[in-house]
Every structure is written in structure tokens, then in C-alpha cells.
Amino acid sequence: MTLPFPFAAIVGQEDMKKALLMAAVEPMLGGVLIFGDRGTGKSTAVRALAELLPKIETRQGCRYNCLPGEPQEACRHCRGEGKHKPPTIKIRTPMVDLPLGATEDRVCGSLDIEKALVAGEKAFEPGLLAAANRGFLYIDEINLLEDHLVDLLLDAAASGVNVVEREGLSVRHSARFVLVGSGNPEEGDLRPQLLDRFGLAVDVRTINDLSMRIEVIRRRDAYETDPAAFAAEWGKREAAIRNRVVAARKMLRQVEIPEAVLSRMSQLCMRLGIDGMRGELTLMRAGRAAAALDGRSAITWADVEAIAPMVLCHRLRRDPLDDAGSTPRIERALASLESGYAHA
Structure with a gap:
């Protein structure tokens, strides 16, 4: 493969x-x-x-990816009906x-x-x-x-x-x-x-920077020439990202959300007219994940500003009178919120 x-x-x-x-x-x-x-x-x-x-850990031959210690009712294989339970493996x-x-x-x-x-x-x-x-x-x-x-x-x-x-x-x-x-x-x-x-x-979007386009071509050509050698060349950087993800998962639930940041998140969603509460919940979860990936124990407003477009753009009601698009609307709302706090 x-x-x-x-x-x-x-x-x-x-x-x-x-x-x-x-x-x-x-x-x-x-x-x-x-x-x-x-x-x-x-x-x-x-x-x-x-x-x-x-x-992830599961049992050999399991087709439901059961946790080894928590076999599902539907999985006769992991429950070991009529035979010994299969060994635990990592996949x-x-x-x-x-x-x-x-x-x-x-x-x-x-x-x-x-x-x-x-x-x-x-x-x-x-x-x-x-x-x-x-x-x-x-x-x-x-x-x-x-x-x-x-x-x-x-x-x-x-x-x-x-x-x-x-x-x-x-x-x-x-x-x-x-x-x-x-x-x-x-x-x-x-x-x-x-x-x-x-x-x-x-x-x-398609990359428009000349040097970056050339780098894309070079890396793709090196990968197609010898996938194993190319993967080995990038192995340390892959391991570093993997370690970041593992560390972030461990500390995720300990990441704090200051009350001021939570309040401004809700104000942002209200100002944009986001339906329901899913916008704020996703902002909170994404902010935690972003902070955890950076190894920080608390969300900052800068985290929210960085992730707001990817969390909220697809939740905005369409405005036929606004030709600017979703991202500029969010940027304007963020700037307006920032200005309001600066003058408070």
C-alpha cells in the first residue's frame, strides 16, 4: 500500500x-x-x-472498532461468545x-x-x-x-x-x-x-504565490518518485505534530475559558444573528482545541478572532444586500466589538 x-x-x-x-x-x-x-x-x-x-486500541478482527474493555452488544466477536476473546491490538x-x-x-x-x-x-x-x-x-x-x-x-x-x-x-x-x-x-x-x-x-483557494507553487511541485514530484524516502524525510516533523495532538488531547478538558471571553463570544454571535446556540458552543470547543494545540491553559480573545470565520461563516443568514461575503461580515462584527470595548 x-x-x-x-x-x-x-x-x-x-x-x-x-x-x-x-x-x-x-x-x-x-x-x-x-x-x-x-x-x-x-x-x-x-x-x-x-x-x-x-x-487506537481495539481487538484483533473487530469490525466495530470496540474499546478492548467495553465490547459493544452488537459485537459478538469482542464479547468472545463461545471462544476466548481475541487479543488487543493497535490499529x-x-x-x-x-x-x-x-x-x-x-x-x-x-x-x-x-x-x-x-x-x-x-x-x-x-x-x-x-x-x-x-x-x-x-x-x-x-x-x-x-x-x-x-x-x-x-x-x-x-x-x-x-x-x-x-x-x-x-x-x-x-x-x-x-x-x-x-x-x-x-x-x-x-x-x-x-x-x-x-x-x-x-x-x-489555489495558491498564487510563485515560490509556494514551485515548492508544491517539487514536493509532489519527490513523493511520487520515492514515497518511502519522502515520508522518512518528513518523519520528524510528522512526529512533532502527532505529539502536539496527543498532548492537546490530554490537556483539553483543563483549558479554561475566562468569563470575559465567553461573554464576548456570545455578543459576537448575537451581533451576527446566528440562529441557536451551536455557534457559541462550537466557538468554545474550537477555542479550547486551538489553545490546547499551542500548549496553553486558557483561551484568549485572539484565539476566538482567528477561528471565528471557520466556525461562523457557514452559519450566517444570507444577506442579499451585502455583496462582501461572510468573512468580511464577521471581520466587521469583530472590529465593532473590539471598538465597543476600547471605548467602554
Whole structure:
């Protein structure tokens, strides 16, 4: 199997890389939506992330990625029915691709036809949601995903559980995954219900700096010539990012949010007319993740200013009288809030 392109070797696209790392530190963020031009490294970055992250523990042969000490009811394999429990192993963090043409049975799971015909046994065949448990579910061209699959993902993402009731089967299993979607906005918009489920949304654009474009070409050529040597060359920098993520996960819940920062976060969302409370909750979680990645024990207002566009842009109501776009609206609101505090 060819080694993925190293995450540390990706040139530019800092917002995209930061969003993916924050989602890796704080799964409760709700996932990352990456929209932008073709050939800007969206899929490359997502697949590189899975290789970068620390391995997870499960039992050998488990298809639900169960925690070794907490086997799921649906997983007869990990519960060791009729035999000894399989040994504990470490596997790469799951990164499951959901094809646009996938069937509902392939996504959710279905009756194991082979066992039903050969052994006369009614058994469950896990789907992609089971494979993505404790990892990432990646959908390229997510804006082209069929509506019935969008509904399935919304249910699983909201509850963290996949429920299958069909063909005489009644199965429930964990489906806790970080949803990552990418696409080209020219090919259509995302359904509002699914758009709102993403904690972070970033726009990526083609790099216009000449030296950076040349560096992209050089690195890609070196990788395609000898993937193993290229990965080894970037190994130390990959390990440094991995260590940052591990350390950030450990200290995440200890990161404090000063009352003044929390108050200004709410004022920002009110000023922008953000519906519901998801905006503030995501700002808080993303701020914690950003501070933890920097090794800091408290969120600052600078953290909020840096992450506000990726948290709030896709939550803004469309204003037909404002041609500036979402990011300038957020920047104006931040400046207005800052000015108000300066004159207070």
C-alpha cells in the first residue's frame, strides 16, 4: 500500500490544516467541511491526517472498532461468545471513504446473506458507519451526496449510534466519527441541515504565490518518485505534530475559558444573528482545541478572532444586500466589538 503524502509536507492552506487538527483534538466539534478549487490538496490533507494520528486500541478482527474493555452488544466477536476473546491490538485511526453511489445497506449494514444461505444463521454485516467508529468518515464531493444518505448521516452524527431495523434484524452500535466533507461549490450547495452539523468550514483557494507553487511541485514530484524516502524525510516533523495532538488531547478538558471571553463570544454571535446556540458552543470547543494545540491553559480573545470565520461563516443568514461575503461580515462584527470595548 502506498504511503499517504505527509501532513507536515503540505504547502500553505493553513486554515484547512488547523481545522483538521482541531477536529482531531476535539471530536465534539462536529467535523470539518472543506470547499474550494480542484487540485488544492483537500483529499490529500484528509488522508494524510489519518496516517498522522496516534493509533487506537481495539481487538484483533473487530469490525466495530470496540474499546478492548467495553465490547459493544452488537459485537459478538469482542464479547468472545463461545471462544476466548481475541487479543488487543493497535490499529491506524480509521479513515473511511463514503462513495457517492453507496447504497443504504452499505452505509448502515445489512443481513449477512452468506451466513443466512450457508448456515441458516441470521447475522449482521456491519457497514461503513461501523468501520468509521472512533475515526473519520470522509465524503468527497459531499454536495453531490444523495438526500437519503444525507438523512442517515444526520441521524448517526446527532446520536453517535447507528440503528438498523430491517429484514428481521434489530441492531444498535456506536457510530462516533468525525465527519469530513470536501467539494467544489460550483457543483452545488450543501443541504442546510447537513451544513449546520459541521463544526468548522474552510474555503481553500489555489495558491498564487510563485515560490509556494514551485515548492508544491517539487514536493509532489519527490513523493511520487520515492514515497518511502519522502515520508522518512518528513518523519520528524510528522512526529512533532502527532505529539502536539496527543498532548492537546490530554490537556483539553483543563483549558479554561475566562468569563470575559465567553461573554464576548456570545455578543459576537448575537451581533451576527446566528440562529441557536451551536455557534457559541462550537466557538468554545474550537477555542479550547486551538489553545490546547499551542500548549496553553486558557483561551484568549485572539484565539476566538482567528477561528471565528471557520466556525461562523457557514452559519450566517444570507444577506442579499451585502455583496462582501461572510468573512468580511464577521471581520466587521469583530472590529465593532473590539471598538465597543476600547471605548467602554
